[in-house]
Amino acid sequence: MTPTTDSVPDDSWIQASRVVVTAGKGGVGSSTLAAVTALAAAQQGAKVLLASVDGKPNLGRLFDGSPLTSRQRDLYSDPSGGQVRGQSISPEQAFGDYLDLRGVGGLMRRVVKAASLDVVAASTPGLEHLLVLGKIKELERADDADLIVVDAPPAGHVTPFLASATTALEAVAPGPLRTQAEEVHAMLSDPQRTQVAIVTLPEETPVNEAIELHADVCALGLSVAPLVVNGCWPEQPGLHQPVTAAAREAGVTLTSRQRTALVASSRFGAARLDLQAHQLDRLDAALPLARILLPRLPTPRLTWSDLEVLASALRGAPQSSSQHQPDGTTT
Amino acid sequence: MTADPAAATFAELVDTSALVVTCGPGGVGKTTTAAAIGLLGARAGRRVVVVTIDPARRLADALGIPAETADDPHRVRGLGRMKGTLDVLMLDAERTFDRLILDKAGKQAEGILNNPIYRSIAGSLSGAQEYMAIERLHQLHEAGEHDLIVVDTPPSRHAVDILTAPDRLASFFGHPVYRTLVGPSRAMARVTSTATAGFAWAVKRLAGPQIVEDTLDFFSSISGMEDGLRKRAAAVSKLLRNQDTSFVLVTSPRAEAIDEALHLNEALQDGGYPMRAAVANLVHPLPPACTIDPALVRAGSALDDQLRHHGELTALAVAERAELATLVDVIESTKHDDVVFCQVELLAQDVHALDTLAQIADALSAPAA
Ligand SMILES: Nc1ncnc2c1ncn2[C@@H]1O[C@H](COP(=O)(O)OP(=O)(O)OP(=O)(O)O)[C@@H](O)[C@H]1O
Ligand SMILES: [Mg+2]
Numbered sequence: 001m002t003p004t005t006d007s008v009p010d011d012s013w014i015q016a017s018r019v020v021v022t023a024g025k026g027g028v029g030s031s032t033l034a035a036v037t038a039l040a041a042a043q044q045g046a047k048v049l050l051a052s053v054d055g056k057p058n059l060g061r062l063f064d065g066s067p068l069t070s071r072q073r074d075l076y077s078d079p080s081g082g083q084v085r086g087q088s089i090s091p092e093q094a095f096g097d098y099l100d101l102r103g104v105g106g107l108m109r110r111v112v113k114a115a116s117l118d119v120v121a122a123s124t125p126g127l128e129h130l131l132v133l134g135k136i137k138e139l140e141r142a143d144d145a146d147l148i149v150v151d152a153p154p155a156g157h158v159t160p161f162l163a164s165a166t167t168a169l170e171a172v173a174p175g176p177l178r179t180q181a182e183e184v185h186a187m188l189s190d191p192q193r194t195q196v197a198i199v200t201l202p203e204e205t206p207v208n209e210a211i212e213l214h215a216d217v218c219a220l221g222l223s224v225a226p227l228v229v230n231g232c233w234p235e236q237p238g239l240h241q242p243v244t245a246a247a248r249e250a251g252v253t254l255t256s257r258q259r260t261a262l263v264a265s266s267r268f269g270a271a272r273l274d275l276q277a278h279q280l281d282r283l284d285a286a287l288p289l290a291r292i293l294l295p296r297l298p299t300p301r302l303t304w305s306d307l308e309v310l311a312s313a314l315r316g317a318p319q320s321s322s323q324h325q326p327d328g329t330t331t
Numbered sequence: 332m333t334a335d336p337a338a339a340t341f342a343e344l345v346d347t348s349a350l351v352v353t354c355g356p357g358g359v360g361k362t363t364t365a366a367a368i369g370l371l372g373a374r375a376g377r378r379v380v381v382v383t384i385d386p387a388r389r390l391a392d393a394l395g396i397p398a399e400t401a402d403d404p405h406r407v408r409g410l411g412r413m414k415g416t417l418d419v420l421m422l423d424a425e426r427t428f429d430r431l432i433l434d435k436a437g438k439q440a441e442g443i444l445n446n447p448i449y450r451s452i453a454g455s456l457s458g459a460q461e462y463m464a465i466e467r468l469h470q471l472h473e474a475g476e477h478d479l480i481v482v483d484t485p486p487s488r489h490a491v492d493i494l495t496a497p498d499r500l501a502s503f504f505g506h507p508v509y510r511t512l513v514g515p516s517r518a519m520a521r522v523t524s525t526a527t528a529g530f531a532w533a534v535k536r537l538a539g540p541q542i543v544e545d546t547l548d549f550f551s552s553i554s555g556m557e558d559g560l561r562k563r564a565a566a567v568s569k570l571l572r573n574q575d576t577s578f579v580l581v582t583s584p585r586a587e588a589i590d591e592a593l594h595l596n597e598a599l600q601d602g603g604y605p606m607r608a609a610v611a612n613l614v615h616p617l618p619p620a621c622t623i624d625p626a627l628v629r630a631g632s633a634l635d636d637q638l639r640h641h642g643e644l645t646a647l648a649v650a651e652r653a654e655l656a657t658l659v660d661v662i663e664s665t666k667h668d669d670v671v672f673c674q675v676e677l678l679a680q681d682v683h684a685l686d687t688l689a690q691i692a693d694a695l696s697a698p699a700a
Contacts (some may be wrong), residue, residue: 026357026486027583058587154357154486204681205387206358238636246633252623261621265641268616298647300585300654314663 011315013225013290014041015147017195018140018185020225021162023152023200023210023217029294031228032302032310033199034151036294038075040311041147042082049145050075050086053132053161054153060086062307085145091128094135098180101138109305126164129153130177133164133184140187152196159216162188162196167222189221197225200283202232202276211286226290227283228314232276233296239270292316341695342670344607345371348577350480350570355581356591357486360612360675362386363682364581365483366394367691369417372479374692376414380404380477382467384422384460389683394419402426404476409685422485424463430438435559440692460485461496465567472570487593494602498568577607582658584614584651589658600665608671609662610695611655616676617648673697683694 031052039173051058053069060068063075068088076084096319140148152158160167165188168181188194188302200210210227218226219240238246243262249324254262284292294313295319297306345351345368353365362383369381386394394407401421410417431441433451442451461484470590519591570576578599582592592609599606621641655674662670675694680686 025583027359027588031587055500058590171432204389204683208388236636236640238633239640241633241637246637250628250632250634252627252634254623257619258621261619262637262641264616265618265621265644266637268618268679269640270642275680298643298650300584300647300651 011040011044013195015044015046016225017191017193017223018146019136019148019194020197021150021152022199023158023162023213024154025158025206025213026154028199028206030154030199032041032058033197033228033230033314034063034149035059035293035307036148036314037197038084038086038149039307040314041149042076042078042084043080043311043315045078045082045142046131046146047082048084049139049148050084051136051139051148051150052086052088052099052159053090053136053150054114059088062304063304065183066083083215089132089135091131094131097114097135097138098131108160126160126167127177129157129161130168130184132182133161134180137184138232140193140287158213162217162222163220177238184216191223191255195225197222197228198289199228202229202279204275204279207279207282210283214287224289226292227287228292228294229280229283230294232293233269233272235273237275239266284309296325338672339669340698341368341371341608341673342375343381344579344671345377345479346377347575348479348607349575350472350482350573351577351579352482352484352571354580354595354596356583356588357580359583359588360610361486361581362483363390363688363691364579364610364612364695366390366419366480366673367483367580367688367695369419369479370410370688370692371696372481373410373413373415373417377478377479377635378416378418378477379420379481380420380471381481381483382420382422382464382471382498383483384464386421386483387681387683388581389681390688391421393684393688396421404471420467422460422464422467422483427463427467427470431560431563435563461492462564465496465571466563469563469567494571494590494598498564499568504561553686572603572605574605576605578604579608579610580606581610581612584654586610586654588615589654592658593661596662596665605668606666606670607668608673609658610673611658612675613677614651614655614674615644615648616642617652620645 003178014037022030022034022037024033034050034052038048041048049072050059056062058067060066060075063084068086070088070090070093072085072087074083075086136148136150139145143240153161165181165185168177169185172178186193198210198217200206214224214227236329241249243254243259243266247259280291290312294310297309299306302310351365351368353361353368355361362385365383366383366386366421369379372379384389384398386396394405395406395409396419402423404418404420407417407419420575429444432443436443464482464484468480471480535597580592580596580599582588596606596609621638623638625635625638659672662672673695675691678687678689678690682691
């Protein structure tokens with residue numbers, strides 16, 4: 001389970017645990033990775049549940065154009081028999097489900113709900129996160145899905161989210177919440193049940209944050225999936241050559257406008273490639289993880305076909321030429 | 332929103348504002364933009380303080396923010412000759428909360444600060460960090476040592492959290508459960524209020540009886556403070572809507588970021604907050620056109636690499652500009668104020684020195700294309 005730095009992992013890690021939590025700071029693509037991981041597992045034939053917990057139900061958009069809701073729905077069926085279903089989980093909903101589970105109904109339930117989760121949560125640190133993770137634990141136990149992919153809350157919330165069970169174990173006396181915390185902790189810290197997939201970009205600040213996140217996740221005793229570096233420019237060594245030399249070598253005569261244009265784009269590209277190489281080196285030096293590079297696709301708005309390209313990249317598979325639509329038809 | 336001649340350029344915006352708030356989705360450059368705006372203000376002769384939140388390490392180093400006293404305004408040196416001054420500080424939410432308690436709780440302050448439940452509440456109350464950013468701003472505003480305050484906002488689950496934080500805090504202290512809990516007789520409160528019974532029941536069942544006791548103690552020890560807190564929240568809420576306050580929406584050209592930015596724009600407009608500028612950061616540069624028949628170029632040659640990259644960069648840059656055009660259209664059609672639009676390109680390197688920060692400042696003040 002400790003891959004060496006340079007190993008390119010095969011795609012078996014995706015289903016090595018029952019739950020994969022994708023985590024990264026804002027803007028690096030943790031939601032995208034969640035969707036891509038779910039798709040890749042479905043292509044392997046798995047029944048996948050894609051769960052969004054940060055209250056931004058945008059995840060579903062990539063599949064069928066509409067956001068995820070608290071009601072589970074089908075997002076994708078693969079010819080292999082695999083499928084992706086999706087739902088969002090909010091703390092309020094998890095709280096309600098928790099009360100159901102404890103058989104709290106009628107007047108008491110209304111009263112408790114009136115007390116408002118905000119007020120209750122204020123006196124119990126990490127309660128909201130713990131309720132959500134408790135809900136995920138119930139879903140894992142229900143065994144309807146082979147794999148649950150969870151898009152962790154962004155930014156400053158990732159570590160508190162993952163740490164909520166540990167925090168509660170320190171603060172809370174024996175009782176139902178403690179039992180809940182123990183069960184969540186057992187799920188999170190078992191490598192067969194949970195892995196955290198850290199995603200980053202080949203840039204300075206995201207790399208720093210990935211290194212910090214990795215340390216936090218390890219300190220909590222959770223296992224880490226291969227590191228995913230999103231938004232990588234394809235390696236194009238030719239960008240480092242002076243434009244005129246490249247043209248001469250290719251036997252092409254450039255007009256001065258053509259030369260100016262190429263100088264502008266190649267200079268920018270070469271600088272970004274240098275930055276990327278430098279940041280990948282830093283990741284190598286700092287993190288003992290296998291690493292998967294996802295390409296920067298030349299679009300600011302990902303579509304279904306982009307998702308397929310990224311899923312192939314995640315699986316290390318050559319890109320397939322036929323493309324399936326989310327409903328299973330072939331184009 | 333009619334009296335004030337609206338700013339048409341970023342320079343005017345900086346000149347006419349007493350408070351600038353940068354907000355937007357995560358990782359798009361809010362902190363960087365806040366620092367660059369501070370620089371513009373100082374260049375224009377104003378006494379500026381920038382309240383940053385969790386700046387990238389290299390930026391904090393470049394600004395020379397000392398680790399120990401990061402929460403106090405610190406003068407930035409090495410910017411060359413400027414008419415004004417630039418101070419920065421790093422928000423420490425817990426210390427700000429402590430200060431607030433000290434300021435508002437009088438004799439009880441000591442007891443509150445030592446209550447174990449206080450510590451967890453300071454960190455876990457939803458919106459506490461957002462609220463504290465605004466609270467710190469209020470403190471600086473009252474102190475009056477600066478004539479331009481630039482506030483960075485924390486990356487939140489929803490960027491709108493920052494706007495609703497004062498109201499949420501006020502409603503927390505105004506919540507019926509909370510009010511009965513801190514009522515004159517705790518014993519009475521427990522039996523008479525079903526809401527309180529529900530609360531006590533829930534917390535007891537969830538977390539155990541000790542937490543209930545601690546919580547009730549904490550709530551009663553801060554009783555008497557909440558009026559002050561609520562008034563403060565109301566004052567801050569008003570300050571955010573002042574004529575000389577400017578919200579600057581920062582986004583990247585990625586679809587997810589733009590969707591969130593549009594959401595935030597709506598919240599700003601609906602809430603009557605003065606939305607004065609939108610900054611599109613991290614935009615890929617658009618290279619001049621280059622038409623060469625690819626058939627003439629051998630696959631795998633250096634020139635082939637260069638042409639392919641030129642094509643990809645162009646496609647990306649064009650698509651990003653199209654996304655941004657939608658953003659501009661929507662903002663134009665919903666705005667109540669005049670909005671300055673700026674585009675800041677993704678630089679070839681990270682922003683970690685004062686000269687790259689100056690580059691961003693220049694891009695902000697460049698006349699719109
Ligand atoms: N125009 C730019 N070109 C290149 N790099 C940039 C540019 N703007 C910002 N950056 C870099 O992007 C990273 C993120 O910027 P910054 O910390 O300002 O974002 P933020 O919106 O404050 O993030 P958060 O939501 O996490 O607070 C930093 O490393 C910064 O140096
Ligand atoms: Mg920031």
